[in-house]
Amino acid sequence: MDEITRTQRKTQAYWLVDGIGEVAGGTALALVGALLVLSSVTGTEPFGTIALFAMIFAFPASAAVVRALKTRITYPRTGYVKYPEPSGRRRAHIAAVAIVVAVVVAGLARSGGAADLNGPLWQAFVGAAGAAVAAVLVVRAIRSRMRRFFLSALVVLAGAGAAIAYDLGMTGGLGAVWLSLGIASIATGVAAFVSYIREHPVAEPEARS
Amino acid sequence: MSPFDFGGEPDRLIHEPARLKIMTVLSVAEEADFTYLMHETGLTRGNLSVQLTRLEEAGYIRIAKTFVGRVPRTTAALTPAGADAFAAYRMYLKRLLDATN
Numbered sequence: 030m031d032e033i034t035r036t037q038r039k040t041q042a043y044w045l046v047d048g049i050g051e052v053a054g055g056t057a058l059a060l061v062g063a064l065l066v067l068s069s070v071t072g073t074e075p076f077g078t079i080a081l082f083a084m085i086f087a088f089p090a091s092a093a094v095v096r097a098l099k100t101r102i103t104y105p106r107t108g109y110v111k112y113p114e115p116s117g118r119r120r121a122h123i124a125a126v127a128i129v130v131a132v133v134v135a136g137l138a139r140s141g142g143a144a145d146l147n148g149p150l151w152q153a154f155v156g157a158a159g160a161a162v163a164a165v166l167v168v169r170a171i172r173s174r175m176r177r178f179f180l181s182a183l184v185v186l187a188g189a190g191a192a193i194a195y196d197l198g199m200t201g202g203l204g205a206v207w208l209s210l211g212i213a214s215i216a217t218g219v220a221a222f223v224s225y226i227r228e229h230p231v232a233e234p235e236a237r238s
Numbered sequence: 239m240s241p242f243d244f245g246g247e248p249d250r251l252i253h254e255p256a257r258l259k260i261m262t263v264l265s266v267a268e269e270a271d272f273t274y275l276m277h278e279t280g281l282t283r284g285n286l287s288v289q290l291t292r293l294e295e296a297g298y299i300r301i302a303k304t305f306v307g308r309v310p311r312t313t314a315a316l317t318p319a320g321a322d323a324f325a326a327y328r329m330y331l332k333r334l335l336d337a338t339n
Contacts, residue, residue: 033328036262036278043274100306108274109311110267 042173043110047103048221051214053094057087059211065204069197077200106229152193155202159189162210177217184213251296252327256281256289261316261324264299269315290314298323 044050064080067073115123134154163182170178188209192202252261259279263270276286293299298320302313316324 033258033262033331036259037266040263040266040270040278104271104273104306105309106273107277109271109313110263110274111269111313112266113268 038172038174040110041112042175043107044112045169045173045175046107046221047099047225048218049098049103050095051218052222053091053098053218054088055211055214055218057083057091057211058207059215060087062204062206062208062211066197066201066208067204069201069204080204102226105231106225151199152196152202155192155197155199155206156189158203159185159192159206162206163189175221177221181210181213181217185210248330249323249327251292251298252323254289256285257293258327260289260293260314261298261320261327264314264316265321265324267315269302269313272312272314275314293320 061080061083064076064083068076068080163185166178166182166185170176170182185206188205189202191209192205197205252258256279260275263275263278272283272286272290275281275290276283279286279289281289290299290301293314294301297317299314300317302315304311304313
């Protein structure tokens with residue numbers, strides 16, 4: 030890899046260097062995932078409803094926490110970088126993937142035997158979801174040169190495998206994938222944060238001019 | 239065409255290592271502040287100021303001074319001319335590498 034590409038990748042990965050995003054996002058994921066698993070295991074609907082509300086509020090809340098913590102902790106130490114908004118083309122790709130997933134889920138729901146959310150079709154869907162999340166983490170690990178995301182990928186695969194082995198069904202299975210991703214993200218994020226703080230004392234502030 | 243003709247001369251303003259690093263960082267960021275650029279380039283505060291000024295005078299970057307609360311923040315961002323110049327510099331390097339492989 031040439032030095033220009035290396036520097037570009039390093040700048041793009043700077044958002045991940047302090048682990049703050051992982052800890053905050055991981056906490057939201059673990060919360061929602063745990064509620065979904067509880068909903069499946071106990072068969073109690075309120076957990077599912079609470080999970081829905083958690084989804085609506087936890088992720089925006091975690092984003093706000095990340096912004097506040099980076100302003101207080103990261104930017105004074107190693108500086109501030111603002112990233113460009115995703116291009117229209119990239120947004121279209123993301124939307125296309127979401128539509129494909131929705132069509133697949135709708136197709137599974139209409140297919141024979143899919144009324145049973147514990148059936149083999151849904152188990153396969155949970156496995157595929159776990160594999161897809163793990164693949165994204167592996168790509169992130171390679172592009173950012175941060176090996177901790179390989180570990181997160183393994184934990185997610187283990188979570189998906191455990192969900193299938195324990196017959197958690199679709200709701201519990203997807204909850205297990207989110208929970209394992211959340212726990213892995215919290216653990217790797219905390220480790221990254223501790224390492225970051227040790228390596229980077231607060232920089233001398235700019236002089237007022 | 240001479241074997242040493244790589245389609246023009248490299249932009250010497252960008253070619254200098256510290257300024258190249260500044261331009262490279264800004265090519266993937268909407269903006270970056272003084273502290274981050276100091277970390278990436280390893281330059282002293284004064285030296286970085288000089289390099290940023292040269293790039294600003296050439297129209298390749300724009301510099302903004304703001305406050306975050308009571309803390310001053312100086313940020314730099316590529317201008318469209320700077321983005322074009324950086325792209326042209328990368329093309330020059332690519333032609334150079336292709337010619338020598």
